[in-house]
Amino acid sequence: MFFLLFILILISHAIAITKYEESYLEVPIDHFSLSKTNDTFKLRYLLVEQFHIKGGPIFLYCGNEADIKVFYDNSGFLLDIAPTFNALVVFVEHRYYGQSMPFGPKSLNSAEGLRYLTVEQALADFACVIDSLIKKYFSTMITNISYPIVAFGGSYGGMLAAWLRIKYPHLILGAVASSAPLLQLNNLKLCENFYHIVTQSYRNENCSQAIKASWEAIRNITKTHEGKKNVGHIFKLCKTLGNEDDVGKFIDSLEEIYVNLAMLNYPYATSFLAPLPGNPVKSFCDKLKSYGTIQTPLALLQAISSALEIATNYSGTTKCNNIEITNNEPTDFAWGFQACFELIIPMCSTKEDIFEPISWDYEKFTKECIKKYGVVPYSPNKLFLEFGGATMLKYSSNIVFSNGLLDPWSSGGVLANISDSVVAVLIPEAAHHYDLRGANPVDSKYVLDARKFHVAQIRKWLNIS
Amino acid sequence: MFFLLFILILISHAIAITKYEESYLEVPIDHFSLSKTNDTFKLRYLLVEQFHIKGGPIFLYCGNEADIKVFYDNSGFLLDIAPTFNALVVFVEHRYYGQSMPFGPKSLNSAEGLRYLTVEQALADFACVIDSLIKKYFSTMITNISYPIVAFGGSYGGMLAAWLRIKYPHLILGAVASSAPLLQLNNLKLCENFYHIVTQSYRNENCSQAIKASWEAIRNITKTHEGKKNVGHIFKLCKTLGNEDDVGKFIDSLEEIYVNLAMLNYPYATSFLAPLPGNPVKSFCDKLKSYGTIQTPLALLQAISSALEIATNYSGTTKCNNIEITNNEPTDFAWGFQACFELIIPMCSTKEDIFEPISWDYEKFTKECIKKYGVVPYSPNKLFLEFGGATMLKYSSNIVFSNGLLDPWSSGGVLANISDSVVAVLIPEAAHHYDLRGANPVDSKYVLDARKFHVAQIRKWLNIS
Numbered sequence: 059m060f061f062l063l064f065i066l067i068l069i070s071h072a073i074a075i076t077k078y079e080e081s082y083l084e085v086p087i088d089h090f091s092l093s094k095t096n097d098t099f100k101l102r103y104l105l106v107e108q109f110h111i112k113g114g115p116i117f118l119y120c121g122n123e124a125d126i127k128v129f130y131d132n133s134g135f136l137l138d139i140a141p142t143f144n145a146l147v148v149f150v151e152h153r154y155y156g157q158s159m160p161f162g163p164k165s166l167n168s169a170e171g172l173r174y175l176t177v178e179q180a181l182a183d184f185a186c187v188i189d190s191l192i193k194k195y196f197s198t199m200i201t202n203i204s205y206p207i208v209a210f211g212g213s214y215g216g217m218l219a220a221w222l223r224i225k226y227p228h229l230i231l232g233a234v235a236s237s238a239p240l241l242q243l244n245n246l247k248l249c250e251n252f253y254h255i256v257t258q259s260y261r262n263e264n265c266s267q268a269i270k271a272s273w274e275a276i277r278n279i280t281k282t283h284e285g286k287k288n289v290g291h292i293f294k295l296c297k298t299l300g301n302e303d304d305v306g307k308f309i310d311s312l313e314e315i316y317v318n319l320a321m322l323n324y325p326y327a328t329s330f331l332a333p334l335p336g337n338p339v340k341s342f343c344d345k346l347k348s349y350g351t352i353q354t355p356l357a358l359l360q361a362i363s364s365a366l367e368i369a370t371n372y373s374g375t376t377k378c379n380n381i382e383i384t385n386n387e388p389t390d391f392a393w394g395f396q397a398c399f400e401l402i403i404p405m406c407s408t409k410e411d412i413f414e415p416i417s418w419d420y421e422k423f424t425k426e427c428i429k430k431y432g433v434v435p436y437s438p439n440k441l442f443l444e445f446g447g448a449t450m451l452k453y454s455s456n457i458v459f460s461n462g463l464l465d466p467w468s469s470g471g472v473l474a475n476i477s478d479s480v481v482a483v484l485i486p487e488a489a490h491h492y493d494l495r496g497a498n499p500v501d502s503k504y505v506l507d508a509r510k511f512h513v514a515q516i517r518k519w520l521n522i523s
Numbered sequence: 524m525f526f527l528l529f530i531l532i533l534i535s536h537a538i539a540i541t542k543y544e545e546s547y548l549e550v551p552i553d554h555f556s557l558s559k560t561n562d563t564f565k566l567r568y569l570l571v572e573q574f575h576i577k578g579g580p581i582f583l584y585c586g587n588e589a590d591i592k593v594f595y596d597n598s599g600f601l602l603d604i605a606p607t608f609n610a611l612v613v614f615v616e617h618r619y620y621g622q623s624m625p626f627g628p629k630s631l632n633s634a635e636g637l638r639y640l641t642v643e644q645a646l647a648d649f650a651c652v653i654d655s656l657i658k659k660y661f662s663t664m665i666t667n668i669s670y671p672i673v674a675f676g677g678s679y680g681g682m683l684a685a686w687l688r689i690k691y692p693h694l695i696l697g698a699v700a701s702s703a704p705l706l707q708l709n710n711l712k713l714c715e716n717f718y719h720i721v722t723q724s725y726r727n728e729n730c731s732q733a734i735k736a737s738w739e740a741i742r743n744i745t746k747t748h749e750g751k752k753n754v755g756h757i758f759k760l761c762k763t764l765g766n767e768d769d770v771g772k773f774i775d776s777l778e779e780i781y782v783n784l785a786m787l788n789y790p791y792a793t794s795f796l797a798p799l800p801g802n803p804v805k806s807f808c809d810k811l812k813s814y815g816t817i818q819t820p821l822a823l824l825q826a827i828s829s830a831l832e833i834a835t836n837y838s839g840t841t842k843c844n845n846i847e848i849t850n851n852e853p854t855d856f857a858w859g860f861q862a863c864f865e866l867i868i869p870m871c872s873t874k875e876d877i878f879e880p881i882s883w884d885y886e887k888f889t890k891e892c893i894k895k896y897g898v899v900p901y902s903p904n905k906l907f908l909e910f911g912g913a914t915m916l917k918y919s920s921n922i923v924f925s926n927g928l929l930d931p932w933s934s935g936g937v938l939a940n941i942s943d944s945v946v947a948v949l950i951p952e953a954a955h956h957y958d959l960r961g962a963n964p965v966d967s968k969y970v971l972d973a974r975k976f977h978v979a980q981i982r983k984w985l986n987i988s
Contacts, residue, residue: 086901088555088556089555089643090553090554090555090556090639090641090643090644091553091555091638091639091641091644092634092637092638092640092641092860092864092898092899092900092901093634093635093638093898093899094634094635094897094898094899095899096898096899096900096901169557169558169559170558170559172557173556173557173558174555174556175557176555176556176557178554178555178643179555179556182908182909185908185909186908189902189904189908203914204914204917225690226908226911227911227915227918228907228911228912228914228915228918229908229911395557399557432559433557433558433559433561434557434558434559434560434561435557435561436551436557436561437654439654442693443647443650443651443654443691443694444647444650444691446691446692446693446694447693449668449669449692449693450692450693452669453692453693453919453920454918455918
């Protein structure tokens, strides 16, 4: 207990002593059309001025699909290095998440409200924030110089940071894009990678067989009404499993937990997407092992449910588990919209994986998207047309793509250098954008080296010897 | 007469023997939002397949603010060089011009109809056309190769070609941007250049003093009702000048003619914006000289009106001159919209110029724009934010910026190399995107050299030895 408290104090060290000012900038709802009113909305950003000394650079975090405070709390790296650079740190919220709602609370209620939720609009928001920061911190905008501004981002935010450098190189000097699976967009060839990596994490801890066996157990037992009731009871589900569809959703929800444990497989306790212990995959597998040899399918499910409590009941206060919880959050509704229409990432699992095999069916996927949102999608080629996939990277410069090799999303990451200045960093034993997290005593040499590399690159971009 | 006919036959040689197919592609009205209907419209393009041999490149002309056929008829260079490259030639119309109307005929009736008339949308249209051409001519889209596609454009179309390379380098290999004044966008420093260059053209032909004197003559004579009537009669105006406002408009319309003669000061007869003789500035000034020493203000105006007939009555069939004609064309309404809200080009004249001095007043300009279109403008910084002005050019590659030194629009052109592959070509004695015109026997060595340079650059981009 003492040890855990010690770690938690250290985790939050940089964050605890750092104060941000919550600010808002009026930005156009639609950057690419003109209207009688040119409606705007308030985009939120968090401003950390305390390390900034005049002449120092701006570190701009490109928020992605959550409240910007979540990223602030889980990206201490920017605050850790800010003093060395005398940097101003700014965390910008992504439109349609957190407090940045183009149409207020009703933004997320309908497809009509969500219509301006596109990557292009989000990048143009960031450009407006940069414009306002330049005016405030570097006097007026001059059209023939580059400003000392560096973008950062993780996951989809990493894509945004890279795309900001690709499409707006006059506004930022370089980008640190962590765990950004941009090569996987509409790329069927990388379809299997994600679940292979998830599988490998569980295989490393010797519990992949148990998970794999659990699906057959669930399918068999839930064939009867009594079985459904039993399984619901074992997993403390809030609602009894009524039919096969419910069983499918239940399995999906378990798979999502396994994926999250793999993504968030940090060596210390965190509260990013959910509160989790350190090394959650190992924690889960170890608990499972403590059951010894499991004799029956029901006993297996009992053991898994109990082991999963590290995720489902880490706080010890969970009363029951809702198998549909993730799909009901407004944020997930917005992210689902993006994943449906622009950020299309083919995913499939094979019989080699710990999950039930699922093939990628673009037509089925699209049908479900249209049904859910009532929106006609762009061509799946849309993102390539605008952002150019791997080809565009050849024409860019000053981007670091980092990927933790434990991270399932390294599946679509840039894993090899593209050029002298669009470079890849691979971090063994690291999970989803681990390198952007604040310093922690248990950080491995690998992640420390990655952070050192980032700092060296940023120095190079800023021309600091 | 025989000589003129001979020239005309040669001018139209490449065009006469070349057949284009008029094609249309369905493109989204709004590329950057998602809707229930995802409305599209038919964008027109002209396809010239006759020189194309499988494996040959695509030469894509980026249409600007007119019917695409106007550019087809005045950009023979692409057709002239197509056979050497086995190239497919495509002239793409700009949305809201010619036949490419997002909302049919009512597109140009209101600000609401014009709302998707932005540079970003126009470039995205071009990207869609390229996408469809790649699928048709280079089999399916592969995300990690570059296709042999070269963009061309003149004036605003030259900016579009350059921006296409800057923002979509994965879709085109390089751009030939002729007479593209992109450095003048919202750039007050270059405000005076344009009219200085116009002035120099007339000074070269020794008639700048007469033009300069004419404004005072007009202002003085039109102080009386009788004088207004006289001036209207001398210049064959369709409507009598009623008040000072009319006099101002009349002067504006004369200035526009002088500007056009300078812009279109080609050494042979052309029909680009209007039918004109060869060397129109010289033609005008020579006719003026033939009047000998002009004694009175009225005689000066008489001489000017008569000399201007090379522009106002080249066909010999003009009955009267409408001083508001240019502002009433739907195309001018669309272009005015673009010039008001995105393509803001500060222009001013000084007492050194042949025109009445006019200062640049952004606030007044904006007020008039809002009054005319009822639209709230973006920040004047908008285009810089999206396209980065001179700064962005440092980060791009494979662009030739060519400028004729007779062309007033060289005022805002890229006149010096930016890097090894973003290069400037200056063409002495050449007017507005002269280099993109088809071969003509009277072409100077300068323009022939410029075209050779373009061909050499294109070969380099296409990796053809």
